[in-house]
Each structure stands twice: as structure tokens, then as C-alpha cells.
Amino acid sequence: MWVRNAWYVAGWSEEFAAGTLHARTVIGEPLVLYRRADGAMVCLEDRCCHRFAPLSRGRLEGDELRCMYHGLKFAADGRCTEIPGQTSIPERACVRTFPVVESGCWLWIWMGAAEQADPATIPATITRDDPEWRLGTGTLDYAADYRLINDNLLDLSHLSFAHEKTLGRGQPRWADERPKMTRLPRGLRFERWNEDDPAAGFLSRFGERLDMWTSYDFLLPGIFVQRTAWHPAGAARAAGFGVPDGDPVFVRFDDHAVTPVGARSSRYFYAAGGSRAVMDEQSAARMLDFSTRAFLEDKGIIEAQQVVIDREPDRPMLATSLDAGPTRFRRIVDEFLAAEAA
Numbered sequence: 001m002w003v004r005n006a007w008y009v010a011g012w013s014e015e016f017a018a019g020t021l022h023a024r025t026v027i028g029e030p031l032v033l034y035r036r037a038d039g040a041m042v043c044l045e046d047r048c049c050h051r052f053a054p055l056s057r058g059r060l061e062g063d064e065l066r067c068m069y070h071g072l073k074f075a076a077d078g079r080c081t082e083i084p085g086q087t088s089i090p091e092r093a094c095v096r097t098f099p100v101v102e103s104g105c106w107l108w109i110w111m112g113a114a115e116q117a118d119p120a121t122i123p124a125t126i127t128r129d130d131p132e133w134r135l136g137t138g139t140l141d142y143a144a145d146y147r148l149i150n151d152n153l154l155d156l157s158h159l160s161f162a163h164e165k166t167l168g169r170g171q172p173r174w175a176d177e178r179p180k181m182t183r184l185p186r187g188l189r190f191e192r193w194n195e196d197d198p199a200a201g202f203l204s205r206f207g208e209r210l211d212m213w214t215s216y217d218f219l220l221p222g223i224f225v226q227r228t229a230w231h232p233a234g235a236a237r238a239a240g241f242g243v244p245d246g247d248p249v250f251v252r253f254d255d256h257a258v259t260p261v262g263a264r265s266s267r268y269f270y271a272a273g274g275s276r277a278v279m280d281e282q283s284a285a286r287m288l289d290f291s292t293r294a295f296l297e298d299k300g301i302i303e304a305q306q307v308v309i310d311r312e313p314d315r316p317m318l319a320t321s322l323d324a325g326p327t328r329f330r331r332i333v334d335e336f337l338a339a340e341a342a
């Protein structure tokens with residue numbers, strides 16, 4: 001169900017204040033995280049090796065964590081460094097550690113074999129201090145299987161219906177036209193033009209109609225990295241409906257991460273924004289609010305979908321051509337699961 005050899009988003013970097021223990025659950029694994037004096041993050045299994053008390057209920061002593069049940073103390077590398085009333089410390093007195101990296105706005109945790117953790121596979125996302133972009137962020141908790149959220153992001157045809165008054169803007173082409181889909185080493189890329197798109201909001205300063213180019217990568221385990229560029233009308237045809245070669249009038253970015261917490265619980269992180277050269281702070285705030293309203297529409301229908309599925313979990317769904325992205329990505333997940341099992 002869950003690929004372990006992948007980077008999962010545990011939260012926004014600024015959530016992890018120094019001197020504080022933070023409990024998280026990722027793919028059913030309880031974790032405890034804290035920031036060392038030098039700013040580096042530590043991630044340990046949230047279970048003392050002695051009597052299995054949660055270490056997140058312990059306390060920090062410098063860069064080490066003491067279990068507040070019987071007092072065992074652990075270093076940042078998981079080794080037990082002290083057992084009260086006992087001078088010898090068994091070699092197996094340790095807790096599992098997990099590789100952790102801060103990249104973009106997020107804290108990423110590798111849940112699989114530590115020797116396979118490669119930070120180069122973390123996709124590039126926008127940082128809060130990037131001088132070229134204005135950024136807003138949000139988090140939603142879902143009572144649903146993370147795969148349903150992934151399916152939603154892998155098939156944007158739902159914009160025409162679930163978001164007809166928000167992101168879809170009443171455009172049937174999201175459902176009527178299919179994007180170009182390309183296999184990537186750890187996911188899929190989707191590309192498409194929306195030709196002669198009505199300009200909304202501050203984009204109207206560039207003309208009543210624009211051509212919109214959308215490209216996004218969807219990567220294991222559930223990372224959505226999208227860049228949407230609006231071009232003057234006629235740009236799509238000039239590019240032969242391929243990758244645009246002219247300068248856009250505006251670029252919007254959307255960086256999302258879906259993190260499974262348990263079988264029926266997930267956390268959804270999202271960042272949205274645009275270029276500072278065009279967008280002021282008020283416009284960025286309106287964009288984030290607009291996006292949040294749309295994502296709440298997703299949350300409502302996906303949680304309702306989960307309720308229906310759980311009534312008859314073995315009942316097969318009807319596949320249509322709209323399902324090409326979700327179906328292909330689930331096969332990629334199956335490939336990685338099979339490789340791990342082998």
C-alpha cells in the first residue's frame with residue numbers, strides 16, 4: 001500500500017521550533033522530531049526500546065532525548081547513552097533513526113532503507129525567501145485514503161465539475177481535452193494548452209483572452225509540482241501546441257504534497273503563488289484564499305467518496321479514458337512496491 005523508499009513531507013520547516021519535541025505519524029509509523037542546537041533536524045522512531053513508551057512525551061537535554069518513563073537517554077543517532085542505575089548499555093539499546101532533509105518549504109523524511117535515501121530525488125519546490133515569487137501555504141487533514149487524493153491530482157478533468165465556480169471557471173475543456181502524459185523515473189508529467197482562455201482577475205490587464213500552458217509532475221509518493229504560464233493569445237498555435245518558446249505574461253506555481261498518516265487518514269500540504277514582478281501581496285493572498293476554497297471542495301467530495309467505498313470495498317469502479325493518469329500512476333506504485341518486496 002505504501003512505498004517506503006520515498007521522501008515524505010512531514011510538515012513545513014517553520015513548524016519545527018528548536019527546543020521542542022514534535023510527534024508525527026507517516027505511513028502508520030509514529031515519529032518524534034526535534035531540531036539540534038546547530039539547526040539540523042533529527043527524526044527518531046517514537047518508541048523507547050525499553051518499555052515502548054512514546055519518546056515524544058520525553059524531554060530534550062541538549063541534543064539528546066530522555067524518555068520520561070524510566071529515564072533512558074538517546075543521542076541524535078538513536079544510540080542509548082544512559083540507563084539510570086546501570087553502567088553497561090547493551091548494543092541493542094537504540095531506536096531507529098530516519099533520514100531527514102529540509103528542502104523548499106518542507107521537511108522531508110525517508111521512510112525506507114537509509115542507505116537508499118538520495119536527496120537528489122527530492123523535487124525542486126519554491127522556498128519562502130525566494131526573491132522571484134510570492135507564496136502562500138496551507139494544510140488540510142483528510143479522513144480518506146491518500147490514494148484517492150493522488151487520483152484527484154492525477155486527473156484534472158474534475159476541475160470542470162467539482163470546481164466549476166473556482167479553479168475550473170466553467171471551462172468544459174478540462175474534461176473534454178486530454179493532456180500529454182509522459183513517464184518519468186518516479187512518476188508522470190502532464191502538459192496541455194488551454195487556448196483562448198478568458199483572462200480573470202489581475203490577468204485581464206494583459207488582454208481579455210490568453211493562452212494558458214500547464215505543466216506538472218506527479219511524483220512518488222504523492223508530490224504535485226505544477227507551473228502554469230499565461231501567454232498572449234496565439235502563443236499555443238505558434239508553438240505548435242508543444243512547449244511554449246515565448247515569454248509568458250504571468251507564471252503561477254502550485255507545490256502540493258500528500259502524506260499518508262494511516263489507512264484512512266492523510267495530510268495535504270499546499271503552496272501557491274506567482275511572480276513578484278506581476279503579483280502584489282494582496283493578489284497573492286486572494287490567490288491562496290481562492291485555492292483553499294477549491295481544495296476544500298476536493299476534501300468534501302473525496303471524504304464522501306471514501307464513505308461510499310467503505311460500504312462495499314471490493315466493488316470495482318468503472319474505468320473511463322479520464323482515468324489514464326490515476327491508473328498509470330498506481331501501476332508505477334505497484335512497480336516500486338514489487339521492487340521493495342523483492
